Amino acid sequence: MKTSIASLSIAARATLNMHSLNNEGGESNQIQTRMVEIIGDDGKLHSVNAISGDMLKHVLMEHFYQQAREQRLPLCQGCKRFNVNRINADQQFTATASKKDVEFINQVLRMCAIDDVAGFLVTEGRSTPRKSISEFGWVLGMPERVRTDSYFHAKYVPERGIEKRDEDAKGQKSGANLGQSIFHRPASSGIYAIVCHLELSRIGYNDISQEYAIEGTERQRRALLLMESLLYAFIELNGAMRSTQLPHLVALEGVITTSQSATPAPLISPLMGGADNNTLYKEQLKGVVGALNGNDEPIVTYEAFGTISDFAVTMRKLIDESSPLALPVGQ
Numbered sequence: 001m002k003t004s005i006a007s008l009s010i011a012a013r014a015t016l017n018m019h020s021l022n023n024e025g026g027e028s029n030q031i032q033t034r035m036v037e038i039i040g041d042d043g044k045l046h047s048v049n050a051i052s053g054d055m056l057k058h059v060l061m062e063h064f065y066q067q068a069r070e071q072r073l074p075l076c077q078g079c080k081r082f083n084v085n086r087i088n089a090d091q092q093f094t095a096t097a098s099k100k101d102v103e104f105i106n107q108v109l110r111m112c113a114i115d116d117v118a119g120f121l122v123t124e125g126r127s128t129p130r131k132s133i134s135e136f137g138w139v140l141g142m143p144e145r146v147r148t149d150s151y152f153h154a155k156y157v158p159e160r161g162i163e164k165r166d167e168d169a170k171g172q173k174s175g176a177n178l179g180q181s182i183f184h185r186p187a188s189s190g191i192y193a194i195v196c197h198l199e200l201s202r203i204g205y206n207d208i209s210q211e212y213a214i215e216g217t218e219r220q221r222r223a224l225l226l227m228e229s230l231l232y233a234f235i236e237l238n239g240a241m242r243s244t245q246l247p248h249l250v251a252l253e254g255v256i257t258t259s260q261s262a263t264p265a266p267l268i269s270p271l272m273g274g275a276d277n278n279t280l281y282k283e284q285l286k287g288v289v290g291a292l293n294g295n296d297e298p299i300v301t302y303e304a305f306g307t308i309s310d311f312a313v314t315m316r317k318l319i320d321e322s323s324p325l326a327l328p329v330g331q
Helices: 053-070 091-096 101-111 113-118 162-174 216-235 280-293 308-320
Strands: 007-019 023-027 030-033 035-039 045-051 120-122 128-130 134-136 139-156 180-198 248-259 300-305
Touching: 007 216, 035 139, 045 053, 045 180, 053 113, 053 134, 053 139, 053 216, 101 113, 101 128, 113 216, 180 216, 216 308, 248 280, 248 308, 280 300, 300 308
Parallel strands: 030 180
Antiparallel strands: 007 180, 007 248, 023 030, 035 045, 045 139, 120 128, 134 180, 139 180, 248 300
């Protein structure tokens, strides 16, 4: 049976080993990892390792970009080059587009799937925003369940002349580090809380005119591609230093909620319950879903998953069972 999906939320805990997805810069020869302050389930402040939601949003859109090119979805000139400025990088279009914001948004929605689902803010010659369809929170380490260590690395110069080797030999005797660059890289391992939300009913929707700028079949193509890209984003995380520190994703468990109407797909942080209780947030979400549905025909669904494969199977089922016109709210 085909079902409609207006919004989708994911609350999950992921176990990642030896990743370095969240570096925020360097000081001297030491690369710094990102840390944030949060209130734990015990009501106390904790400093935890964290990955910016911007990182996961970029991973999602990188997968969406690759799939959009393969399936020939419309893209503006900026997005065809995967330029982070999106429609702003398409100077030929922005110079000739309508001066009225409502018509400008309609034009952008029709010509570019990435600008539609990822949002934008045009700042040159005008100030016209488009709120993103996809939303990610910070990926937060569970208090007392993440460890970050720093590891020694050295970059050697492979080809050196006799004079240079003599200098290196003298430098080694004196304690200097000639002919090599010594630095320290961080790597983190632990359990992380992830939250994200897709407002699928807004695909192709002009928030100013309160009307859809594109027809139902195209909206559905973009929605299915966005859901599929979200699946890819969870099983192929991207970020810093993946060439030598590819993350080990060893566990993934959580909940997917969906809504078929304007009722929101509920979302509760997996931080709830702390590291020693991985069921409390699931139980709370299940209760919220039951309360939202009441005694009426269920419009909000709850799907729990306990493994990486369970997550993939659940997402694939949702993608395959979405109806051709699954999106319009109020139509």
